[in-house]
Amino acid sequence: MQPANRDEAFAALELDPGAQPAEIKRAYRRLAMRWHPDRNTGDDAVDRFRQIKAAHDYLVRGPAADDDGEDAAAAGEAAMPRGPDQRESLWLTLEExxxxxxxxxxxARPEPCVECAG
Known part of the structure; x- marks a missing residue:
């Protein structure tokens, strides 16, 4: 879904190549409002909205930007492992x-791991 190059990203945002950051932001907001699935019930609204978001992210953050960490995994970088969930009870009155x-x-917070400092 990510644009192949800057020209494709500019085209997805209906901009001329080399548009300034303020123009990119305005175009993104305008198109996001038009194509957001909550406002547009068309069949292609979700795909078009994702395309607009990906183009904006590509132009603002760069081609390696990826919110879900897929690029880090592809580069061989391991995510920090999460510890177990903590559960605590809290008693309240109805009024509270x-x-x-x-x-x-x-x-209670566990101490950091000595080996990995995590």
Missing amino acids: AIAGGVHVQEL
Whole structure:
């Protein structure tokens, strides 16, 4: 879905090649509003919106920009492993749940790994 080059990205945003960052931002916002799936129920709205987002990201962040980390995985970089989820109980009265309140909760944090400092 990512554009093959800058010219393709400019074309997806309906801009002339070499447009300034402010023009890129305006075009992205205009097209995103027009093609957002919540506003446009056409069959191709989702694909067009993704194309616009990818073109904007390509022009603003560069060709290696990827929000889901696929490029890092392709480059052989490993993501930091996540630790297990922590669960704690919090008891509230009905009034506190409705009106809100402040509770100080202390969570136990495991020490960083000595080998990987993670």
